[in-house]
Amino acid sequence: MSDMTDKPIRSFGRTGGRPLSPRQRKLVDELLPQLRVPPDTAVLAAPLDLFEDKVSELWLEIGFGGGEHVSAQAKANPQAGIFASEVFIEGLAKCLSDIDDMGLSNVRLWDEDARELVDLLPGHCLDRVFILFPDPWPKKRHHKRRIIQPPFLDALARVMKPGAQLRFATDVRSYADEALVTFLAHGAFDWQARRADDWRTPPADHVRTRYETKNLGDIAPVFFNFVRKT
């Protein structure tokens, strides 16, 4: 999965497009630096200390898009500190607006490749991980860009606590098939589904995003919940 550098191949598309509104620009310039997760392994050795209020769990959302799921989960789960990762500047700006409007103190942002953050985290620190509707890269020659790859699952297995939960969702059949095979072949993740409704019904605490409601894929969304084996 590496190219000539030691960075993994890009798993995302555009990182910017339209100009930001003046408010969004101000939030990116002033609030983002206050909320950015420091890329410093010494600081990250105690990740819960990065949150203003006391939190008892550490969650990670990878590629949050417009951030609707992050902000709703943060509000519903004040016990969780959430590291939220997105490279698309308009998505970051939307999430910053929600954080500001809702007065959330339990979200910290990472505006680079989420895989770099995972590599900086200490072992066994995460209680929950969300990878919801990741870029589908539907063309076969682009499948290598999909974020679910064995080396990334190695990295996630290292930072998840035994018993930690990971939720993956997609509405693209070939990605659903490939991701499931990759997770099950990896060996560190137990798939929680016992019957079809467990993967074809959205989990009770799921929050739909604008992206999800566009139904851009070729199947109804599937939700795979895994637990990091002990």
Ligand SMILES: C[S@@+](CC[C@H](N)C(=O)[O-])C[C@H]1O[C@@H](n2cnc3c(N)ncnc32)[C@H](O)[C@@H]1O
């Ligand atoms: C298809 S969108 C879905 C967004 C959101 N999860 C949702 O359900 O609405 C996938 C997002 O993942 C982001 N992304 C892809 N690879 C990433 C990476 N390695 N690190 C951080 N974000 C990434 C993309 O920028 C994009 O905004």
